[in-house]
Amino acid sequence: MTDYIPIAALNHYTYCSHRCWRMYCLGGFVDNQYTIEGTSLHDRVHTVGDNQREETWQIRAVWLKSEQHRLIGKADLIEEIDGRWIPVEYKRGHRGEFDNDELQVCAxxxxxxxxxxxxxxxxxxxxAHSHQRQPVEISAELRQSAIAAIAAVTKILDTGAMPPAIYTQRCKGCSLYQQCLPKAADKVKRYREA
Structure with missing residues (x-):
C-alpha cells in the first residue's frame, strides 16, 4: 500500500493518467521546454521564507501533509489573511485550459x-507569463473530484496497472510523448481490431 501520494501526482493524473503512471510507477521523466520553464519558476518561488504584505502574511515553500487523504507535497505559497489560509500554486504560461491545476490547489x-x-x-x-492570479473556489464538487483522483492515483501506485496511452490535445506539450507514443498505440489497437 502506498504511504503518501505526492500532491503533484494528482495534477499529472488529471492531465493524463498514463503520464502519471510513467512518472510515479516507472520513475520516468523527460524534460522539455515547458518543464524546464516550470522548474525554473519553482526554483525562484521555492525560496524558503515568509513576509508580511499589508494584511497578508506570505509563507513560501511550505510542506503540506494530510493523514486523512494520505497526501504530501510542497506548496509554492500559502497566504494568511484574517485567519483564512489560501494556497497559491505557481504555473508557467497563461491561464490553463484544463482542470488539473485547480485539482492540485484543492489537494x-x-x-x-x-x-x-x-x-x-x-x-x-x-x-507567470500573464502575471495573473486565477481564483479557485474550493467547492464541494472540486473536493469530490480531488478525492476521486486520490483514489485513482492510489490504485495506480498500489497495483502498478498501466492506464492506456490515449492521444489528446494535451499530448502536444507533454515531455513524455516520445515514450508513450499514443498515436502508435492507437494504430496498433486499430490494426488488432481489423
Missing part, C-alpha cells in the same frame, strides 16, 4: 484544512 487546501483545523474555501493559480 493543497485539503492538507491545509487538516493541518490548521480551519476551512479553506479559496485558492489561486498564479500564471
Amino acid at each position: 493543497q487546501a485539503l492538507c491545509l484544512e487538516e493541518m490548521t483545523g480551519q476551512p479553506v474555501t479559496l485558492g489561486y493559480i498564479y500564471y
Whole structure:
C-alpha cells in the first residue's frame, strides 16, 4: 500500500493518467521546454521564507501533509489573511485550459484544512507569463473530484496497472510523448481490431 501520494501526482493524473503512471510507477521523466520553464519558476518561488504584505502574511515553500487523504507535497505559497489560509500554486504560461491545476490547489487546501483545523474555501493559480492570479473556489464538487483522483492515483501506485496511452490535445506539450507514443498505440489497437 502506498504511504503518501505526492500532491503533484494528482495534477499529472488529471492531465493524463498514463503520464502519471510513467512518472510515479516507472520513475520516468523527460524534460522539455515547458518543464524546464516550470522548474525554473519553482526554483525562484521555492525560496524558503515568509513576509508580511499589508494584511497578508506570505509563507513560501511550505510542506503540506494530510493523514486523512494520505497526501504530501510542497506548496509554492500559502497566504494568511484574517485567519483564512489560501494556497497559491505557481504555473508557467497563461491561464490553463484544463482542470488539473485547480485539482492540485484543492489537494493543497485539503492538507491545509487538516493541518490548521480551519476551512479553506479559496485558492489561486498564479500564471507567470500573464502575471495573473486565477481564483479557485474550493467547492464541494472540486473536493469530490480531488478525492476521486486520490483514489485513482492510489490504485495506480498500489497495483502498478498501466492506464492506456490515449492521444489528446494535451499530448502536444507533454515531455513524455516520445515514450508513450499514443498515436502508435492507437494504430496498433486499430490494426488488432481489423
